[in-house]
Amino acid sequence: MECYFSNCVRKPILVCECKSKKTLMCQFHRSNHFEDLPNCKHHINHLQEIQNPAPSKSEGLIKANPLKSSAFPSHKSHRNSSSDHNANFKILNSELEEVKSMIKATKKVLLAQTENAKTEISSYANYLLALLKGIKKKCKKLSMSSKCPFQQALKSKNNSYLSQKQSKITSGALKLKLQIEMINSKFVLNAILADLEKNSIIDLSVQKISQMTTPFDIHNLYGIYPDTKKLFSYNPNTNIVTSCELNLPNNLYGYSLCYADGNLFCYGNCLNKAYQGTAFLINKEGKIKSLRDGIPSIYSGTIYKKGFVYVFGGWSNGKMLANARKFNIKSNKWQILADLPVPGSLYCCEAIKNKILISGSSHSRLFIYDIYSNSYNKCSLKLCQGRKKIICKHYEKVYIIETEGSIYESFAGNIFEWEILFASNVQNRGMLMYKSYNYRSVFFSIDNKVFRFDLKTKSVKQELEV
Template sequence: MDIIKCFISECILKPQGFCDCLGYPVLFCETHCYNHLQNIKERPHELQDLWHLPYESTRKVIIDEANQLKRSIKDSRKYLISEFNKILHLLVGYKNLSFSILNNLEKKANEFIKAASYIKEVPTYPKVKDYQLLLRLKLIEAKYRARTWRISSDWIKTKKILLSIKKSFELFRINPFKEICHLYTYSDSIFYFYGYSKELKEFNFISKQRKVYNLDLRENIWNNISVCPLPNDRIFCYGNRANNSITGLTFIIEKDKTISMLPEGKASCDSGSILYNNHIYSFGGVLGVSVKFCLNKNTWKSCCQLPKGNYK
C-alpha cells in the first residue's frame, strides 16, 4: 500500500488523516475524508491525524518515494533546457513560434512542478531547506496571477507557457549562468541576461524589435538581474554583486540608455518585480525576504504581502 497518498488515486493533495476501519490505515486528504465515510458505511470509523502513525515505520517509504520523484526531475533537466533554448531562439530569431513545441514543453514543465511540489509537501523530507523552494514558487505564481496582460491572445498563451517553464527552472535550481539565460516577461516584451554579460537584452513580441542595454557598471553583477519597466521607457534593475549575494546594485536605465545608480538593496533576483503606486515590489529569493523600493524617496523597505490592486 502506498502509505503517503490519498486513497483517491488521482488526488495529489497531502494526506491529513487516516482511518483503521478496514484493518489497515486508509489515508485521505481533507477534501476526500467525506468520500471515505460515505464509501464505508457498515464499519465504525475512528478518524485520526496522520502523524499518529508510528514515525519510523513510515519514514523510509516516504523518503524513498520522495527520492524517486527527485531522480525523475533530475533526469529531465537536460530535456527541459534543450527545448527551452529552442523556444528562445525562435523568439529572438524572428521565426514563427511552434505552439506544438510550446505545448509539449509546458506539459512536461507542469508535470515536474507537480512532482517537486509533492516532494516538498512530505513532512519527513530530509532536506528541510528545500521547503523554501516551494515558497518561492507560490510567491512567483501569486505575482504573475496579479499582473494584467495587454497583448493578443496568441502571445498571452505563449507567455503563460514560458512562465510555467521558468517556474520549473527556478524550482529545480537550474543555474542560469551555466545553462540558460535569465528571462522575465513584461507587457509586450521579454528581457533576458546571460551570465556575467554586461548587456541586458529586450525583445518585443509585437514589433519584433530587439534592444540592447549596456550594463558596464563599476563592478560585475552576479549571474542574473531583476528588471521592472517604468513609465517613459525607463527600466528599474537590481543585480547581486559577483562577490556578495546579500546586497546588490540598484539602478535605472534611462530612456537615452544612460544609467542612474540608486541606493543598494537586497531585492530578489529570482522572481522579477512589480510596479505599483510608485513602489517596486520584489518577492522571495534565497533569503525569503520580500521588499519594496520607493521611487519617490529612493529607499528600501521590508514588506510582508502584495498590496491590493491591479498590477502592470
C-alpha cells in the first residue's frame, strides 16, 4: 500500500473510506496536503475532523501541527498526578516514533535520487527539523515539574518508595530519555541534511549543522597523531578537520582506537622502545579516564560490542602476538580469550551480530570469532599477505578493502562467501588509524591521509591530508 501522492515512500495511514476505494496518505501529507484530495463528502467531513480533532488516548500519531499542539498542559498543571505525566510520556513516545519513521523514509527518498523526490524533500526536511525542535521543547517543559516521575527517579538514591505503577512510568521515562538523546545527537539527520545541501536541494548552512553534533560523533573519523598528544577529528559532512591537545601522560605511538559507548577507547603504546598496555577513555569533553593496563603491545585490533572492547593480536618485544582479550568498561577488568589461530599485528575488526571478523597485514587469512563459544572459524577467502585490510559493514553488505590489493564484498548473512569487486588503489605505507561511516560511505585514515570508500560506485579516493 502506498501514499496517495506518487513517489512518496513514507508509511501510509487510512484517511477515509469512499464508496469506490480506500484513500491512504502518509502522516506528512495528511497534515499538510489533505485539501488536495478529491472533494467527496467523506473527504470534506474528514477534513473538518482533522482541523478540529477530538482528543483520543489511543491515537498514536502527531497532530496536524505538532509545534502548535496543546498536547502538554500549562506549567501549573504539571503538578498533577503521575498518571497525567504517564499520558504525556505516551504522547512524546508516539511523536518520537513518528520522527524515527520519517527519518527512515527520508533516507529511502534520498537513495532513490529521483527528480520528483528532490522537489518534495526541501519542505519535508525543514518540517522534520522543526518537529524535532518542538519535541525537545516539550521534553524540557515536562521535566521542569517537581512531581515528574522521571525527575524523582533521578534524584532518588533507592527505588523502594516507588509503587509498582510509578516504577513502570519511571522505566518508560528513562527509555524515552535515551530516545531523545539519540535524536538530539542528530547522527542520521545531519548526514541527510548535509547531503541535501550538497545537491543544492535545500538552502541550509552546513556549518550550523556541524555545531549541533557532539564532539564525539559516531560518524566522524578520529585518530591521534603518532608521537604526539593531539587528537584529530574529521567530519565527513563538512569536510573539516579539527584537532585538540590532550592531557596525556606520554606521547602515543602504535595505539589502537575504537568508538565505545559514547567515548573513544585507546589502547597500547611504545615509549622509548618500551611496550606498554596503556588503556584509557576520552569522553565527550576531551577528559582522560585511565583504565587498568592490559598486555603490553601496539598495533592490536580493537572493536566494541555489547559493553566490551575486544582486543586481538598486536606487536611486542620484536614479535607478533596471538593472544586475545576483552575489556569490561563498567567493571574496569580484563578477561583472557582463546588465542588466535596464528599470531599477527595491524589487525582490523568488524562486529556482525554475535561474530567478529578479524584480519591483519601479517597474513592472508580472515578469521571469524564467535563471541558466545569463544572460538574461531577460518574463512576460505585468500587475502594478500603484507597488505593492510579495512573491514566494514553497511546494512546487509560487508566489505574488505586491501591496500594496493582488491576490494571484496559479501552479504552479512553469509560471511563465508566473497566476491572480488575492483582493485584498490590505496597506498600500503603507514598505519591504519580508524574507520567511520555515514549512510552511503566509509571513511578511514592511514597515517595523515583520509580515504573515502563510496558504497554506490564501490570506489576509493583520497579526501584530504590531515
